[in-house]
Amino acid sequence: MLEQLEPLTTEPVAYGFAIVLGLVWGSFANVCIYRWPPSEQFPKGRSVVKPGSHCFACQTPIRWYDNLPMISWLWLRGRCRSCKATFSGRYLIVEATTAALFGVAWWATVVANQMFEPLDVRLIRFAIYAAFCFVLVAITFIDIDHKLILNKVTIPSIVAFYLLGLALPGHAWWNGLVGIAVGYGVPWLIGEIYFRLKGREGLGLGDSMLLALIGALLGWRGVVFALFGGSVIGSVIGITALVLMRDRAEPAEPVAPAEKPAGPGQPDGDGEPAPDDEPSLMRTELPFGPFLAMAAVFYLFAEPWIQLNFKLLGG
DSSP states (O other), rough: HHHHGGGGGGHHHHHHHHHHHHHHHHHHHHHHHHSSSSSSTTTOOOOOOSOOOOOOTTTTOOOGGGOOOHHHHHTTBBBBBTTTTBBBTTHHHHHHHHHHHHHHIIIIIIIITTTTHHHHHHHHOOOOOOOOHHHHHHHHHHHHHHHHHHHHHHHHHHHHHHHHHHTSOOOOHHHHHHHHHHHHHHHHHHHHHHHHHHHOOSOOOHHHHHHHHHHHHHHHHHHHHHHHHHHHHHHHHHHHHHHHHHHSSSSSSSSOOOTOOOOOTTTTTTTBBBBBGHHHHOOOOSSSSSHHHHHHHHHHHHHHHHHHHHHHTTO
């Protein structure tokens, strides 16, 4: 039967299947992102099963035809049908991102790899890669919202992806274990050194758990790539954010010293911000998890190309 399905794997209908599957799981990711983090009312988070989807403003249950991924949001223009409360555009972004990643995963595992692996192995690889992307999407947006990487997500995922990795050909049993150890140990050591030098946290244990999860599937090479690739992405975005914050912090018109004395947070005699404002910009915190996840997803799909180039270079 799989031999009969082989010609369909490169057809648009196959990509459509992967994208629709990604939309469905992206919709579920939105539920997880909203309900998993702790809150004052729910210190341990909420169930993703009960209650059913409902409007956060009027508590009206959302009907199935108003809960279609992307379509319903666009049709209702991001508003509740009952009370017209506005739903965040992030729901659309999460669903679209997950759908796109599932589509790329289908191409990378089923289509581009068809000369090297049988279809059953490629389908297993697609399922594992798609699940990995789903987990990273959920972790990314929770970290953006709450600056938290939840153990109840990472710990089961570490175990699951280590075991799933064993189903892939050429994946040694020790590779995931080394990846977990390096993923957790290296950032923990970096964070500890940074804390001793600076007196504040640089990398949290949540980032270590995320890298351990990455290492469970991608091994120690994936951890190293995610750590350094995430640092590069984070540096570019972080510097851009600091520049934008600095521009917003500068006063529109300098205050003359004769009109108002300079003080902490006020312009000095030359019309420049007082030095007390500078540390607040440099201490701005950005969650590191999203950058690690971006680099890990890139390595997930680019690993064969990266490995080939290292071999060609004699590495």
